[in-house]
Amino acid sequence: MRFALKTLILLIPLSLSVYAQFTQTAFSQSGSDSQDIRKAMLEVERAFVSRDPAPFDKVYIDGYVNVREKPVFNYREQLGAMVKWDAAALKAGKRLDFETLSYDSDLPAIQVIGDVAIVNVLKKNLWRYRDDRCLTQYQTTELWLKIESSWKIAAAHMSTIQCEKPPWQPPHPAVAEIRPLLKPTKFISVSTETELRELLSSLNDSGMRSDTNADGFISDYVFTSTGSSVSGDRSALLSALKIPTMRNRYRYRDDEVFLNFGPAAMYLFRIRSFPKAGETTPPPPIVFSIIFIKTGDTWRIAASHASELSD
Numbered sequence: 001m002r003f004a005l006k007t008l009i010l011l012i013p014l015s016l017s018v019y020a021q022f023t024q025t026a027f028s029q030s031g032s033d034s035q036d037i038r039k040a041m042l043e044v045e046r047a048f049v050s051r052d053p054a055p056f057d058k059v060y061i062d063g064y065v066n067v068r069e070k071p072v073f074n075y076r077e078q079l080g081a082m083v084k085w086d087a088a089a090l091k092a093g094k095r096l097d098f099e100t101l102s103y104d105s106d107l108p109a110i111q112v113i114g115d116v117a118i119v120n121v122l123k124k125n126l127w128r129y130r131d132d133r134c135l136t137q138y139q140t141t142e143l144w145l146k147i148e149s150s151w152k153i154a155a156a157h158m159s160t161i162q163c164e165k166p167p168w169q170p171p172h173p174a175v176a177e178i179r180p181l182l183k184p185t186k187f188i189s190v191s192t193e194t195e196l197r198e199l200l201s202s203l204n205d206s207g208m209r210s211d212t213n214a215d216g217f218i219s220d221y222v223f224t225s226t227g228s229s230v231s232g233d234r235s236a237l238l239s240a241l242k243i244p245t246m247r248n249r250y251r252y253r254d255d256e257v258f259l260n261f262g263p264a265a266m267y268l269f270r271i272r273s274f275p276k277a278g279e280t281t282p283p284p285p286i287v288f289s290i291i292f293i294k295t296g297d298t299w300r301i302a303a304s305h306a307s308e309l310s311d
Helices: 002-050 054-059 076-090 190-206 235-241
Strands: 060-069 097-106 109-113 116-129 133-148 152-162 219-224 249-261 264-273 286-295 296-307
Touching: 002 097, 002 109, 002 116, 002 133, 002 152, 002 296, 054 060, 054 076, 060 076, 060 264, 060 296, 076 296, 109 133, 109 219, 116 219, 116 286, 116 296, 133 219, 133 264, 133 286, 133 296, 152 286, 152 296, 190 264, 190 296
Parallel strands: 060 152, 219 296
Antiparallel strands: 097 116, 109 116, 116 133, 133 152, 249 264, 264 286, 286 296
């Protein structure tokens, strides 16, 4: 008995020490990952100004998805073409009609969960077209993946906060040659889509009470509303998921797309409305994105984002 008690007394400090070392290591790894992501973000921000193509090829995955107005599934190709065209023009001593004068971000909120990260950030793009300037801001939710020890951005949903009088500008010559790809070329497996649909269905079945659907979300779930406000509120997403896909209703969901990113997934859909009685113009469509993270065998919702479309 004395031996067991003595052993227990010796083991308790040792266990606490091991736990402290484990916690500190996990925290330092997470902190290191956040620093690596922030470093990659800074490289891209500087590249927008300098028109350096290298960071875009390095940081963006092939098949990067950008949601601003309509989802674009070949945005990396469009962005790369623009930057390379501008870089060649600058090298030839030409002055660009369109310039990025500065591109920076507020301090981003970065959540790292294994090899997946959710970044919520306000980006600030000061640009000029000829002699007119504009500060365009983007409240952004980004999905990052750790691939072969390097963090890369896989998808982003951006809500535009435009300057009061944005200058008119024509389509960029390089981008005009690459039509936006509005449908994905890589599709999710039937089994994974079924798992995600079952999760979404369970949220609908559990109702709007926050204490009945908590298991479907990570603890630090973040939502960006159509007004660009950021919170942990789940009610707007749950309300959107209750909108039927039948077109004979006042509001309906369509343009559904499921995307697979390995340990993460994404669900995109659009909410459309018919004109109200006595009106000829319907409310603007709303595009929703939901980001899922898989921990073990369980999918959970890490973030969602809603933005109004202009068409």
